[in-house]
Structures are given as C-alpha cells and as structure tokens.
Amino acid sequence: MHAGLLPNGRVFFLDKIENYTQLKLPSGYYAYSSEYDPTTNEVVPLEYKTNAFCAGGIFLADGRVTSLGGNGPLDFIDPTVGNGFDGIRYLSRSSSDASLNGQPWSEPGNKLSSKRWYATAQILADGSIFVASGSLNGLDPTVLANNNPTYEMLNSGGVSNGQSIPLQILVKNQPYYMYPFVHLLGDGSLYIFVSKSSELFDIQSGTTKRVYPDLPGDYRTYPNTGGSVLLPLSSANNWAPSVIICGGGAYQDITSPTDPSCGRIDPLDADASWEMDSMPEGRGMVEGTLLPDGTVIWLNGANRGAQGFGIAKDPTLEALIYDPSQPLGKRWTTGASSTIARLYHSVALLLLDGTLLVTGSNPVEQPILIPTPQDPFVTEFRVEIYTPPYLQGGNANKRPTNVQVSSKTLAANGETFTIRFDAPAGAQQAKVALYYGGFVTHSVHMGHRMLFLDNAGFTVGQTAQELTVTMPPSKNLAPPGPYVVYVTVDGIPAIGQFVQVS
Known part of the structure; x- marks a missing residue:
C-alpha cells in the first residue's frame, strides 16, 4: 500500500492491519510492514505500533522516512497495534550503516495535531513538512463532519507544530479533497491540485497567491484518482516547473468510466493554462514515475471503476510511456504488458538499477487468495520488475560503469562536484x-x-570520463533529503548512487 526506496537500496513496504500476510513477527503477530531487497528477493518483517492504513509520508531532511496518519486499531485482529489516525512513524536507514537494516519503525509518541487518513506530505526548502488533508474517521466524505480539510506543519525533525489550519481549496472541493497532488516550485510556493481545481499557495503567509482554471475532464483525486508528475527540471529553461495530470474518473462506483485525458500546465507562467493531451486509454489509479532519461512511465490501474474495496475492474496491464520533449500528439507510446492486475493499493517506484519495482493490489478489505465471482481480483503478493526501453535489447551491456561521486553530501546552492565513470566505447553524450x-x-x-544537472568535461568517444557537475542554485528546487544520482550515457543509466542533499 505504501512504499519507497531507502538509502540502503532496499524498499520499505507498509500495509494495514490484516488477518493474513506472508510474514510474522517474533511475537507471533502478523507483520504489516517489511523491508525488501530487490537484488536478493529477501524480505524481513518490520514492527510498527500504530495502524498505518492509508497514511501519507515523506523522507525527512536527515534521510529518515516518516509515515503520517493512518486509521484506527483493530483489536480483534491485533491488540498490539494502536490507533494510527494521528500517528507519526519514523524509519532510519543508511547507505553506510548496515546495522540499521531490519530495525523496526520508531514511534516515540509525538502525534499529528489532528487525525488524518489519506493525507499528503511535501518537504520544503528548510526541511519542514507540509501535511494536508485527510479524514477524521475514515467514514463517508460526503458528510462534512467526517472530514479534515486542513493543513499543518512539521519541523525538519518531523514533529508537528500542533496547529491544523483550514485550507480553502480542500474545503471547497469536498468530498474530492483527500490525497491532493502537491508540488514544491522554485519560488518556494506550493502547487496544490484537488478534484479539478488548483492553486498556488504561499506557505509563509498561509494565503492563496493564484487560482488556475479548472482542468477539463473528470475528477482527478481520490476516490477517482489519476496521477500527477512534476516534470524534469533543468537550467535549460531556468528551472521552470511543468506539471502533468492524467487519468481519473467520473464517480465512485464500479460502473464509473475512466478518463484518458491529461492536462499539462506551467504554473509559474504569467498566462498559465492547460495544454490538453490524451493517454491511449482511459485509466484510473494510474501512477506516473520519472525515469532517468527524462521520460515518464505510467503503470497500474483500471479503465473502469474507482479506488475502494471491490469497485474497479478491467485492469490496465500495459505500460504507457510519456516523453515530454516531443511535440503534442507524439508524446505517448505503449510499452510491455503485465499479466497481473494492479488495482487498489498497488505501487510502482524506480530502483537504483533503473528498473521499476511494481507490486501490491489489495482490492478487498481482508486478504483473499482465490478469486470468486464476487471478488474476482485477489490480494496480490507478487513483485514484478518492469524494464524500461533504455535497458532492453542488449542496452544493459552498454551501461556506464564504475561510477564514483566525489562527495555523498551535496548542497543545493550551486556548488560543484565531480563524477568519474567508464563510458561504453563511442559514447556521444552524458547527462x-x-x-x-x-x-x-x-x-x-x-x-x-x-533535476537534470549542468555538467562539463565529457569527451565524445572516450571511455574514462570525469564530469564537473553543478548543483541546483536553490533548496526550493532540491529540498533537503536523500537523492539518487543517475548518470546516463546516450540515454542508458548507470547504477544510481545515493547522496544526501542539504
């Protein structure tokens, strides 16, 4: 249900309290979190103390991941896991300290200022965390008393300031106000998108700086979620942000059609407006993931129904590839297909080797292993790897190798660092x-x-390379936390290297 790539190269998984998983803790109770090593396919159970069902989360400035909010206890399944509605959980991992591997989530007892189920988090330039939206009780969002259309701030250590403040874009767009899309822009403002509406929010003053035209089409956020991506940033256009939002649906029911349309907007442009495009098919629960070559891969979801238990069908199995550098009308291609339905509670994320990990699908309230006419889609425990085109057809043998980054601690202040690597013979370009x-x-x-970083020193055709690389000029562009540096040569990535940005 929740996942992320840790600084040790492993992946954390978080799920809800259930009466069946394939892992158990030493206590004998089921594990609802785990740490997975994609290179060995080994997994270890992780303990947590409060129910993380439908939490939000973010990586903190110090590299820890924090899980925020969740749901209530289910004592009849597991009395050892408590109320998670206002819970805050921390997980520490390191690329240099293997002793942290397998250690449980830490919950020292500090809480969010209010209950949040389905909240979104975004880290800011100073390391503080913006946390927005959620439900107070996980009940019907059409009943406004159940809702929490507010935001709060956590400090860089992940501790709440204790205040929940109404956020009008959430208030106005109920019941489609949960899990909003939030992106930090280069001027320090937040681009916030909910339902069909979006605005530019000034976190310092707590005011709306600008309201954008509604995105044409159906609803785009929970429960008719599409996907949103902040497209790659670079100095080539002065770090100007561009956001794309794709997919969605009409209403929360298994009969709902899904929307193939996409909107792309440059929110800091003076005349920002939506440029409309279309995926090859309608799609809900689709998620976009940036790739090191600058393209975006869109995976998972369905072309009928919505998020929720038992209300999606017609799973969309093929990968869709979006190239933002191409002209309108030529940006979409179709990639390989899976045979596994990835519906409610599925995830996809990029690994260090440039492939994508795809897993999950929990479309029923409690796990089932055998499909039935009532529940045709089972709880899915398999993990897949999707190999993007840049590693297909023998391209993996053309990777840059022996990557060495001069420093694993970098500052987003325009400083430079060096990268050494071996390029394949005849290499023409490095990014x-x-x-x-x-x-x-x-x-x-x-x-x-x-972010694509400026670099100098590449010699065409040479094998041994040393690049001088320039960091972004502002923490608004690269807020602090754990990042991966990917070197691509002629579009093919080397194995990524974790660094810590401050």
Whole structure:
C-alpha cells in the first residue's frame, strides 16, 4: 500500500492491519510492514505500533522516512497495534550503516495535531513538512463532519507544530479533497491540485497567491484518482516547473468510466493554462514515475471503476510511456504488458538499477487468495520488475560503469562536484540526474522530483570520463533529503548512487 526506496537500496513496504500476510513477527503477530531487497528477493518483517492504513509520508531532511496518519486499531485482529489516525512513524536507514537494516519503525509518541487518513506530505526548502488533508474517521466524505480539510506543519525533525489550519481549496472541493497532488516550485510556493481545481499557495503567509482554471475532464483525486508528475527540471529553461495530470474518473462506483485525458500546465507562467493531451486509454489509479532519461512511465490501474474495496475492474496491464520533449500528439507510446492486475493499493517506484519495482493490489478489505465471482481480483503478493526501453535489447551491456561521486553530501546552492565513470566505447553524450523518489501510495508520489544537472568535461568517444557537475542554485528546487544520482550515457543509466542533499 505504501512504499519507497531507502538509502540502503532496499524498499520499505507498509500495509494495514490484516488477518493474513506472508510474514510474522517474533511475537507471533502478523507483520504489516517489511523491508525488501530487490537484488536478493529477501524480505524481513518490520514492527510498527500504530495502524498505518492509508497514511501519507515523506523522507525527512536527515534521510529518515516518516509515515503520517493512518486509521484506527483493530483489536480483534491485533491488540498490539494502536490507533494510527494521528500517528507519526519514523524509519532510519543508511547507505553506510548496515546495522540499521531490519530495525523496526520508531514511534516515540509525538502525534499529528489532528487525525488524518489519506493525507499528503511535501518537504520544503528548510526541511519542514507540509501535511494536508485527510479524514477524521475514515467514514463517508460526503458528510462534512467526517472530514479534515486542513493543513499543518512539521519541523525538519518531523514533529508537528500542533496547529491544523483550514485550507480553502480542500474545503471547497469536498468530498474530492483527500490525497491532493502537491508540488514544491522554485519560488518556494506550493502547487496544490484537488478534484479539478488548483492553486498556488504561499506557505509563509498561509494565503492563496493564484487560482488556475479548472482542468477539463473528470475528477482527478481520490476516490477517482489519476496521477500527477512534476516534470524534469533543468537550467535549460531556468528551472521552470511543468506539471502533468492524467487519468481519473467520473464517480465512485464500479460502473464509473475512466478518463484518458491529461492536462499539462506551467504554473509559474504569467498566462498559465492547460495544454490538453490524451493517454491511449482511459485509466484510473494510474501512477506516473520519472525515469532517468527524462521520460515518464505510467503503470497500474483500471479503465473502469474507482479506488475502494471491490469497485474497479478491467485492469490496465500495459505500460504507457510519456516523453515530454516531443511535440503534442507524439508524446505517448505503449510499452510491455503485465499479466497481473494492479488495482487498489498497488505501487510502482524506480530502483537504483533503473528498473521499476511494481507490486501490491489489495482490492478487498481482508486478504483473499482465490478469486470468486464476487471478488474476482485477489490480494496480490507478487513483485514484478518492469524494464524500461533504455535497458532492453542488449542496452544493459552498454551501461556506464564504475561510477564514483566525489562527495555523498551535496548542497543545493550551486556548488560543484565531480563524477568519474567508464563510458561504453563511442559514447556521444552524458547527462546527470538528481532524483528524489518520494513516498509512494494510492497513485500519489509524495515529494517526487528529478533535476537534470549542468555538467562539463565529457569527451565524445572516450571511455574514462570525469564530469564537473553543478548543483541546483536553490533548496526550493532540491529540498533537503536523500537523492539518487543517475548518470546516463546516450540515454542508458548507470547504477544510481545515493547522496544526501542539504
């Protein structure tokens, strides 16, 4: 249900309290979290103390991941896991300290200022965390008393300031106000999208700076979630942000059609407006993931129904590839197909080797292993790897190798560092991407961003290369936290290297 790539190269998984998983803790109770090693396919159970069902999350400035909010206890299944509605959980991992591997989630007892089920988080330039939206009780969002259309701030250590403040874009767009899409822009403002509406929010003053035209089409956020991506940033256009939002649906029912349309907007442009495009098919619960070559892969979901238990069908099995550098009308291609339905509570995220991990699908309230006419889609425990085109057809043998980054601690202040690597014979071009994978859940990739960094020193055709690479000039462009540096040569990525940005 929730996932992210940790600084040790492993992946954390978080799920809800259930009466069956394939892992148990030493206590004998089921594990609802785990740490998975994609290189060995080994997994270890992780303990947590409060129910993380439908939480939000983000990586903190110090590299820890925090899980925020959740749902109530289910004592009849597991009396050891308490109320998670206002819970805050922390997980520490390191690329240099293997002793942290397998350690449980830490919950020292500090809480959110209010209950949040289905909240979104975004880290800011100073390391503080913006947390928005959620439900107070997980009940019907058409009853306004159940809802929490507010935001609160956590400090850089992940501790709440204790205040929940109404956020009008959430208030106005109930019941489609949960799991909003939130992106940090280069001027320090937040682009917030809910339902069909979006605005530019000034976090310092707590005011709306600008309201954008509604995105044509159906609803785009929970329960008719599409996907949203902040497209790659670079100095080539002065770090100007561009956001794309795709998919969605008409209403919360298994009969709901899904929307193939996409809107792309440059929110800091003076005349920002929606440029409309279309996926090859309608799709809900679709999530976009940035790739090191600058394309975006869209995976998972269905073309009928919505988020919720038992209300989606017609799973969409093929990968859709979006190239933002191409002209309108030529940006979409179709990639490989899976045979596994990835519906409610599925995830996809980029790994260090440039492939994508795809897993999950929990479309029934409690796990079932055998399909029935009433529940044709089972609880899915298999993990897949999707190999993008840049590693297909023998391209994996053309990877850059022996990557060495001069420093694993970098500052987003325009400083330079060096990267050494071996390029394949005849190499023509190199790019360096700074990549923040974020906290992945419910088609929302919280904090997700990628920046192409200026570099100099590449010699065409030479094998041994040394590049001088320039960091972004502002923490608004690269807020602090764990990132991966990917070197691509002629579009093919080397194995990524974790760094810590401050």
